[in-house]
Amino acid sequence: MEGGDTSRGSARMGEYEVGKKLGIGAFGVVRSCVHTATRQEYACKTSKDSRAATTEIAMLSRVQGHPNVVRLEAHSHNQGYIHVLLELCHGGDLLEHVESLRVARSVGKGEAVLSEGEAAEALLAVVLALSFCHSRGVMHRDVKPENLLLPRTDSRLCELKLADFGGAADIANIKVIEDDSIGTFDYQAPEIHSEVIYNETVDVWSLGVVLYFLLLDHLPFEQSAIPHIFQESDFSCNLSLQVENSQPSISHHAKDLILNLLQVNPSRRLSLSSILTHPWLCPVLNHALINYDEYLIKKSTEGDTNNPEFSFHVELPLLMVPSKLQAKLAVKNQLAKKTRKKLIHQLARPGLQHQLNLPPLNPSGFLGSISKFWSYHVTKYLKDSI
Template identity: 35%
Template structure:
């Protein structure tokens, strides 16, 4: 641990572990507040130019967007020859992955509570020129007041309006088809990922799946969106329409974050709860 970090924080137990780093619970020696510190070991990323660049930019990009209620806050950054330490807002509740695991199917009202906050976070990031690029349930936290916090900007990218990005980043079930295809892409990759999350919350299954990463990618590339009656029989017409707009293979027609927030299912608090005619 950095001496500068330990002069200001008392580092506690490990609470998480990723590919390159470990997350610890900490307490500020000045205020007593509980925070988290993400410690990244530099030697683990020095041979991967893409990951090295993303992680070196993570703190900078978080600082651009962490002033929003639904984005995880970043308080301090400490760096030495061996480690990069980021002091972050602590969230003590289960993340969205854990919630989906314990509650396989959400009601539309429950899904709306999550999606509204997630889209507010995404819209804010995009307005600051930041694309998250790895939106998935594991990166969506909740604080003790059940406020959603978008976290882990290790794969995030910065873009100017109209500028395209490149690089294969993301997670198989949630990655957009243009990324899988190796094409340049824009910030709407985040809309696709959020659409996958909404689909999973409502049905308990991913919209595009396979028995291996290769099969999942092939399914994503086909982008054959269906609503199996056994899973979506009671889903509202409004939420199905929103999913079609978010999981649209044609990026030009895919909704932006602002368009999602203006959709009736979002603005009406979860859309109509009445059944609608089945459309595959």
């Protein structure tokens, strides 16, 4: 590639070797590329220089710093094209992952490939990513399995990264949609097709469709029906019957969550914070807290917060922290190192699960075990926040 704009945050594309095509979408082509000097691999998205491409860079730049959002490395404007360098996720997308598991597990079409525990891990990753994006004033508008990437081939589903911000928009400036080609029809909220001003709750609807697909192995609506859903007075009743009689059968809490995500009225959809405290996801959070006291004290004593065993960190959003604890977190810049360690011990002893008011874990529940992975994330979040 020829050299282009080399301002801060941009790249000299002549320094990269372009490899195979990884994918193609409405807004450009994605290829693998390697930095000639460091041999570091990246994904390079190339599209025509346009307002849409510039907006994508702006939106993605705004949501950097979260481990469940794909990392923007650099960008270059050159000869009418924009090249965007992104972290390369070797594990592929969630749809590819599900299909590979289908083969490995000998699961037929129409049968759930993922367990409810695995689907819960995936959902939690996406909720955390969307929560972060919305807090930065960005709605994604194209949440679907193909835009959820796994960093490595052996990654857990809780490591999913939200990608492709080609359809993202500023929440504060959204108006009636001018181009209904934005997003993917099967996953679009009905209000997008109804000539009304919508908001970030369109991402919650898409999240509901993703969850429905992961648990039931098919999409909830025919494409032709989506534009008319907004006018259907009996939609909720029909969907409830559809979910209740679904095959394969899913748990009561899973059904309840799906129905509360796929609400035609945007104001009735669950908020992201409510999703995190929904009974279906509580076991995921509880597993993070089973050995929380012992693990937190051990880590704070060792001072080992950069254990190479953990290559990334997932933040539990502050909205999950009770108000009393928020007050303590707010004074983080006023606490000396010794005081911080003392406070960590104080928080650990009573057990964070009691402060979060979560129900106790049912050992025979759907999740099984989730290792010390989440324990570390809770630890890291508190240490960084205090």
